Amino acid sequence: MNFGDLLAGAPAAIFGIGYQDPTAVGVYCLILLLVFVVMGFRVVVAAVIVGLIGLVELIGFNAAAGSIGQIPYSKSVSFVLGLLPMFILIGFLAFHAGMTRQLFHAAKVWVGWVPGGLAVATVFSAAGFAAVSGASVATAAVFARVAIPEMLENGYNKRLAAGVVAAGGTLASLIPPSAILVIYAIIVEESVGALLLAGFLPGAFSALIYGIIIVVWARFYPDAGPPVGGFSWGERMRALPGLMPILIVIVIIISAVYGGWATPTEAGALGAFVVLLVALSQGMRWAQLRAALMETSKLVVVIFSLIWGVLIFGRFLGFSGLPESFANWILSFDANPYLILFSILMGYVVLGMFLDAIGLLLLTLPVVYPAVMALNGGPDVAAADSAFGLSGPQASIWFGIIVVKMAEVCLVTPPIGLNCFVVHSVRPDIPLSDVFRGIALFFVADVLTIALLIVFPQIITWLPDLMRG
Amino acid sequence: SASPAAAQNVEGPKVFWKLSTWGNPRAFTVGVEHLSERLKEETGGNFDLRIFYGEQLSKSRENLDGLKVNAFEAAMFCNFYHPGKNPALMVMTMPFLPIPDFDTAARVRLGLYEHPILVAEMEQWNAMYFNSSHLPQYEFMGGGEAPIELSQWDGLRVRAGGGIGLAMEKLGAVRQSMPATEVYTAMQRGTIDAASFPHTYAHAAYKIEEVADWYTSNLAPGTADCPIVFNKTAFEALPSQYQDLLMSLRDEVTEAYEAAYAAADEKNLPNFKKNLTEIVYTDAQRAAFEEAAGQTVWSEWVEANQDGFDAQAVLDAVLALAAGDS
Amino acid sequence: MAKLSSALGEVEDWLNIVAAVTIFVVMLGTVISIVTRIVWTPIPGYLDVSELSIAIFAFLGVAYAQRHGAHIRMEMVIGAVPERLRWLVEAIGSLAALALVLLLLRYSWDFFVFAWENGDSTVDYEIPTWPAKLLVPVAFAIWALRLTIESIGWLRLALFGGEPVAVPMPESAEDQARREAQME
Ligand code: NA
Ligand code: NA
Numbered sequence: 001m002n003f004g005d006l007l008a009g010a011p012a013a014i015f016g017i018g019y020q021d022p023t024a025v026g027v028y029c030l031i032l033l034l035v036f037v038v039m040g041f042r043v044v045v046a047a048v049i050v051g052l053i054g055l056v057e058l059i060g061f062n063a064a065a066g067s068i069g070q071i072p073y074s075k076s077v078s079f080v081l082g083l084l085p086m087f088i089l090i091g092f093l094a095f096h097a098g099m100t101r102q103l104f105h106a107a108k109v110w111v112g113w114v115p116g117g118l119a120v121a122t123v124f125s126a127a128g129f130a131a132v133s134g135a136s137v138a139t140a141a142v143f144a145r146v147a148i149p150e151m152l153e154n155g156y157n158k159r160l161a162a163g164v165v166a167a168g169g170t171l172a173s174l175i176p177p178s179a180i181l182v183i184y185a186i187i188v189e190e191s192v193g194a195l196l197l198a199g200f201l202p203g204a205f206s207a208l209i210y211g212i213i214i215v216v217w218a219r220f221y222p223d224a225g226p227p228v229g230g231f232s233w234g235e236r237m238r239a240l241p242g243l244m245p246i247l248i249v250i251v252i253i254i255s256a257v258y259g260g261w262a263t264p265t266e267a268g269a270l271g272a273f274v275v276l277l278v279a280l281s282q283g284m285r286w287a288q289l290r291a292a293l294m295e296t297s298k299l300v301v302v303i304f305s306l307i308w309g310v311l312i313f314g315r316f317l318g319f320s321g322l323p324e325s326f327a328n329w330i331l332s333f334d335a336n337p338y339l340i341l342f343s344i345l346m347g348y349v350v351l352g353m354f355l356d357a358i359g360l361l362l363l364t365l366p367v368v369y370p371a372v373m374a375l376n377g378g379p380d381v382a383a384a385d386s387a388f389g390l391s392g393p394q395a396s397i398w399f400g401i402i403v404v405k406m407a408e409v410c411l412v413t414p415p416i417g418l419n420c421f422v423v424h425s426v427r428p429d430i431p432l433s434d435v436f437r438g439i440a441l442f443f444v445a446d447v448l449t450i451a452l453l454i455v456f457p458q459i460i461t462w463l464p465d466l467m468r469g
Numbered sequence: 470s471a472s473p474a475a476a477q478n479v480e481g482p483k484v485f486w487k488l489s490t491w492g493n494p495r496a497f498t499v500g501v502e503h504l505s506e507r508l509k510e511e512t513g514g515n516f517d518l519r520i521f522y523g524e525q526l527s528k529s530r531e532n533l534d535g536l537k538v539n540a541f542e543a544a545m546f547c548n549f550y551h552p553g554k555n556p557a558l559m560v561m562t563m564p565f566l567p568i569p570d571f572d573t574a575a576r577v578r579l580g581l582y583e584h585p586i587l588v589a590e591m592e593q594w595n596a597m598y599f600n601s602s603h604l605p606q607y608e609f610m611g612g613g614e615a616p617i618e619l620s621q622w623d624g625l626r627v628r629a630g631g632g633i634g635l636a637m638e639k640l641g642a643v644r645q646s647m648p649a650t651e652v653y654t655a656m657q658r659g660t661i662d663a664a665s666f667p668h669t670y671a672h673a674a675y676k677i678e679e680v681a682d683w684y685t686s687n688l689a690p691g692t693a694d695c696p697i698v699f700n701k702t703a704f705e706a707l708p709s710q711y712q713d714l715l716m717s718l719r720d721e722v723t724e725a726y727e728a729a730y731a732a733a734d735e736k737n738l739p740n741f742k743k744n745l746t747e748i749v750y751t752d753a754q755r756a757a758f759e760e761a762a763g764q765t766v767w768s769e770w771v772e773a774n775q776d777g778f779d780a781q782a783v784l785d786a787v788l789a790l791a792a793g794d795s
Numbered sequence: 796m797a798k799l800s801s802a803l804g805e806v807e808d809w810l811n812i813v814a815a816v817t818i819f820v821v822m823l824g825t826v827i828s829i830v831t832r833i834v835w836t837p838i839p840g841y842l843d844v845s846e847l848s849i850a851i852f853a854f855l856g857v858a859y860a861q862r863h864g865a866h867i868r869m870e871m872v873i874g875a876v877p878e879r880l881r882w883l884v885e886a887i888g889s890l891a892a893l894a895l896v897l898l899l900l901r902y903s904w905d906f907f908v909f910a911w912e913n914g915d916s917t918v919d920y921e922i923p924t925w926p927a928k929l930l931v932p933v934a935f936a937i938w939a940l941r942l943t944i945e946s947i948g949w950l951r952l953a954l955f956g957g958e959p960v961a962v963p964m965p966e967s968a969e970d971q972a973r974r975e976a977q978m979e
Contacts, residue, residue, distance in 0.1 A: 019485055037868070037869050038869060038872050039872065039873065039884060039888070040868055040869060040870055040872060040873030040874075040884060040885075040888060041868060041888045041891065041892075042866040042867065042868045042888070042892065043866070043867050043868055043869075044866055044867075045866075045888065045891060045892040045895060048895055048899070049891060049895055052895070052898070059539075059540060059541075060539075062538065062539060063538055063539040063540045064540075065538075065898055065901075065902045066537070066538025066539065066540060066902055066905065067527070067535060067538055067540040068898075068899065068902060069538075069898075069899060069901070069902020069903045069904075069905055069906050070527075070531055070534050070535075070538075070902075070903070070906045072853075072854070072899065072903060072931055073850065073903065073906060073927070073928050073931050074528050074530070074531050074534075075528070076849060076850065076853040076854070077846060077847065077849045077850050077853070077924075077927060078846070078849070079842065079845075079846045081849055081853075082821070082845060082846065082849055085818045085821070085822075085852055086822060086825075089818060089819075089822060191650070193654075259658060260654050260655060260657070260658030260659075260660050261658070261660065261833075262829055263651075265825070266825050266828075266829050269821070269822045269825035269826055269829075270825070270826055270829060272822050273822060273823070273826045276822075290815075293815035293816070293818065293819055294811060294812070294815050296815065296818060297811050297814040297815035297818055297852055297856050298811065298856060298859060298860050298863065298865055299865075300814070300818065300852050300853070300856070301811075301814065301852065301853065301854070301855075301856035301857050301859070301860045302860050302865050302866055302867060304852075304853040304854070305857060305860070305866060306866075306867060308853075315525075315526070318521065318524075318525030318526055319487075319521075319525070319526060354869055354871055355869060356867055356869075358867065359867050359869070379493070380493075415871070416871060467654070530918075534906060534909055537909055538902075538905070549918065550918060551915055551916060551918070552916050552918075552921050553910075553914035553915040553916030553921060553923060553924070554913060554914055554915050554916075556914060593912075593913045594909075594913065630918065630919065634919070643836060643837065644919070645837065646842055646843075646918065646919040777914075
């Protein structure tokens with residue numbers, strides 16, 4: 001380090017490399033970032049410090065600090081990001097709207113008769129609640145309260161009951177509204193609407209796979225999840241009106257994005273408004289509304305800070321050209337592209353042990369996304385000429401859904417599996433080890449789902465393709 | 470503009486310049502690519518002008534701010550991205566200026582860049598004009614019934630920025646704003662009726678012709694300006710032979726743009742003509758457009774800006790340059 | 796110290812309330828703007844204003860979130876080391892964050908000054924952007940104050956031990972889960 005040069009604002013004063021080898025600067029800074037994150041620095045702080053160090057090395061202190069000072073505003077104040085608070089607000093309001101019980105009841109009277117019926121009902125009602133909740137952990141928390149007692153009363157295996165709730169919660173991140181899909185869209189500059197549409201079917205598909213695997217399991221171990229039957233058609237019909245608000249929100253979001261009568265941001269606002277009306281009609285108090293708003297606002301500022309913090313690091317990566325070099329490096333392997341994709345996903349499994357889902361995406365995508373796109377054949381490649389049989393825009397969405405699904409799997413795997421922790425803390429009588437064991441079944445389902453999404457990408461691309469015409 | 474495969478002509482030190490732009494390589498970036506190529510040739514690789522695409526160095530709307538803090542040495546920007554940052558250059562968005570062809574447009578733009586008011590405006594951002602990207606005239610492309618009469622623009626929902634938007638409002642159209650990338654879907658779904666883009670190049674780039682029914686070919690409601698600018702500090706720090714070299718390459722850059730847009734027209738026009746209804750307005754109709762929406766918008770613009778700078782002088786300069794008497 | 800912290804806390808609470816109310820108002824305003832657009836005509840400039848309003852909820856609550864220890868981080872390692880070392884690492888982290896936020900404050904102020912002196916506006920309705928840009932250094936100033944208090948708090952703990960004052964106690968993932976579980 002050369003302090004004289006550093007104080008004079010000259011580039012290359014830290015590592016003595018500068019633009020002689022910007023890629024090396026990029027690699028050093030990436031390592032430094034990992035060190036800071038592991039040390040427990042707030043991710044935003046770690047990302048900005050390292051972004052600053054890298055930029056100082058490349059363009060000198062004054063230019064680096066000047067650029068960095070502009071990014072928080074210029075990256076945050078962007079129309080599409082107005083969607084985030086709306087989606088987060090929907091989720092917080094939904095908790096006060098009492099929708100969960102009605103949903104679970106409806107699912108129970110309709111599908112309770114199958115083997116493992118209550119567990120299947122939990123999956124389907126969690127999928128329904130996902131349509132008004134943007135966050136996995138919160139969804140798991142509500143269902144731990146609503147579904148676990150009923151399952152245990154009916155003699156369900158503890159591990160199955162806990163596992164299905166923890167896993168069912170992850171559906172919230174695929175089925176719109178989903179904060180994490182919006183974040184993906186922002187980072188890779190993809191259409192938010194297309195991603196939200198794309199998440200819908202894979203979310204439903206995941207729920208279906210969970211359902212099937214429960215039924216199969218319960219056939220072999222009937223004591224673990226006995227069916228609950230004896231509901232009349234009258235009861236079934238009476239359960240339906242409770243689903244209306246959720247149906248309305250789904251219709252608003254899908255039809256707005258698909259039909260183009262409103263932007264995704266507007267659809268989010270409308271969805272939040274509908275849920276607010278439902279919550280008010282269910283007797284939500286001022287104190288609850290205030291709490292929902294304060295929580296929303298706190299989470300919003302946290303997510304915005306992460307976004308601009310990581311984008312400061314991303315700006316440095318842009319100056320360094322590292323993403324391009326990484327993509328070229330990936331391309332230099334003469335291996336089967338599916339094998340390379342598999343290795344990348346394994347990398348996510350490892351990182352996912354330590355990082356929260358949003359942090360995981362934000363920190364990796366600036367480097368990994370261009371590489372995956374290049375692996376497929378570039379952003380403008382035609383489906384016929386591509387490695388994965390997907391055009392550039394299709395691949396961009398396809399990878400988004402897969403990587404979000406990966407991040408969600410990390411929410412239920414040890415050592416840090418937030419969804420499992422949350423179930424355990426609602427039901428301290430179920431040991432954490434039992435929750436993690438209960439997850440095993442659904443982990444198998446998730447691996448199966450991801451494999452199927454890779455082999456049959458149409459599940460992801462079909463809806464957005466319809467929209468793009 | 471075939472570049473001669475010459476050996477090194479200009480001696481000098483190693484220089485590394487970063488140019489900030491957005492999007493992928495396309496007709497809009499042909500000029501700076503040509504510049505980069507020629508600099509390398511003329512200096513034997515010593516003057517390295519690297520183009521950073523895709524907003525890697527700055528958001529497209531913040532390129533002037535990036536020059537101000539010396540984050541990079543050159544950039545492209547568009548005047549209508551931030552009217553407040555370049556109020557005088559907004560004169561180029563005035564509707565129905567008498568600019569009928571590429572050569573006139575080039576003369577007006579390059580002449581305007583030397584006007585003291587515009588020079589001072591860029592100096593605030595530590596920037597200096599080098600050249601324009603010479604965007605062609607805008608035309609409208611739209612869906613539904615073709616507005617062959619002036620009165621049919623009344624009530625149409627149009628995407629048009631700056632002075633063009635104001636002009637269309639005078640005709641009763643409703644301005645709708647959205648990012649260029651959203652226009653395709655919006656027109657397909659019928660949430661907008663028409664969109665103005667640099668003709669023909671940008672309509673084709675956003676594939677608007679796939680979802681449109683008609684286009685105007687001689688409305689020429691106005692244009693915008695997206696200049697190539699240098700960081701003033703960086704330029705002044707260059708050895709004089711490099712400064713001279715840059716300026717001597719200016720005409721080649723202009724020619725590169727002219728060729729690129731002509732090539733785009735050659736490719737796109739047959740498609741447009743085959744698949745869409747072409748609207749050709751008569752001279753009388755155009756005169757009516759200009760009267761309803763041209764000069765009124767000009768004088769409103771002068772009035773709105775006269776506190777900030779001598780807007781009338783800027784407008785007069787444009788008109789004089791267009792008439793060729795300067 | 797505790798007094799100072801709680802006085803600052805009140806300012807932070809108020810800023811977060813402003814942010815929360817803004818989110819609510821933008822939600823209602825957007826619904827109204829959709830309705831007027833469908834039955835009549837778009838509200839001129841609504842898009843521009845709602846875009847600028849993002850600056851309010853993107854920044855004003857940033858110190859509030861810091862006080863609640865809400866900014867995301869990885870706690871696995873820091874949660875496993877002996878307490879004294881942990882306080883020391885927390886102190887280093889806070890001081891680094893403080894230095895950084897001061898720098899961001901200084902240079903986001905410049906960005907505001909460019910917009911204020913040279914002019915900058917939204918694309919369509921040419922609304923000045925400087926008020927929104929000014930919110931960034933303002934929010935960062937409060938954040939810097941909060942980080943100053945926290946840094947002192949951690950340093951005190953690391954050097955002298957004793958009862959934690961004016962610092963967000965690190966929350967294990969289990970604690971975080973417990974808090975989320977109780978949110979309903
Ligand atoms: Na969801
Ligand atoms: Na995990």
